[in-house]
Amino acid sequence: MRSSDTAELLFENVEVPAENLIGEEGQGFKQCMQILDGGRIAIAALSLGIAQGALDASLKYSKERKQFGKSLSEFQGIQFKLSDMATEADAARLMIYKAAWMKDKGMNINLSAAMAKLYASEIATKATNEAIQIHGGYGFIKDFPVEKLYRDVKLMTIGEGTSEVQKMVIARNILNMF
């Protein structure tokens, strides 16, 4: 995320017109929590993009690269990695579409968005790790896209609620339902 513009905001006696209050006084935190529910669908989708990008690059590379007289994609050890990456990306996509569908129906997405964000960010982290492994030394240099995906993915398990925060949200929901 090196080209992303991440910075500190500093306020020193900033005069804000009273009409720029959003909603009513005291509602800000509750508003933010609901905004983050929707935000988590986007971070899950971002994670999925990284996971799919890592898979696409790995499929391409494993077909091109030859070792021991055959392409990497012919080795079962590599095939199993690709299979896991594809299965997990598909599962994440279904969870994201479900949460998005629920949001469009006006349903409460506190649980489904947290689950989608937790799962997609974790499998994306894993996928980029495996993608580097498949690429070997080439995965570690900037000639192939997986190097950047591996660097960028780590924000996904942290921003807009860490994986641990998602688990707190999920636990609160499932314990209340039971």
Added chain:
Amino acid sequence: MDFNLSEQELAVQKLARDFARNEIAPHVMKYDESQEFPMEIAKKLGDIGFLGIIFPEEYGGSGFSTIEYAIIVEEISKVDPSMGLTIAAHNGLCTNHIFSYANDELKKKYLPDLTTGKKLGAWGLTENVSGSDAAGMATTAERKNGHYIINGSKLFITHGNVGETAVVTAVTDKSKHKNGISAFILEKGWKGFKTGKKKIN
């Protein structure tokens, strides 16, 4: 139940995929190396409606569904996660906060510039003292003569420098803890509102 993408969803997917391939892919590593924000790509995102994805046309938005939003973010992030983050933070946090909770006057004033990408949005919740414990923030807003006086800071804010419209939370009544926090719209350039240097990673 139907697991097929609709014709429109497929068209949106193709639009995002083509944009990522043609407008982003050739420049990804240049911006990654320089750590410079790709403002010209962000402007183009605005031109094709990707900075107002989930907002109705009456506010300048594209009127897409949340599923279409997810499809766009996935396609862009496959090629450049940083641009995916610009779309996510601008649409989902700043702009959506104003769209979901501000009164109509504020929506009319601020949304069209955001949804068309004329201005980028930032959203400030996290502080140096409050991350996962978001309600533990220290920034305050004190009401005085028709204004709120805001003091404090926000950390790790996407579009901290390039964002011209910011939604910021501050404590208006400390005794009420999380029910004493309020959200405000701030404009870049207002006296006393400064930004720190871009965080290098």
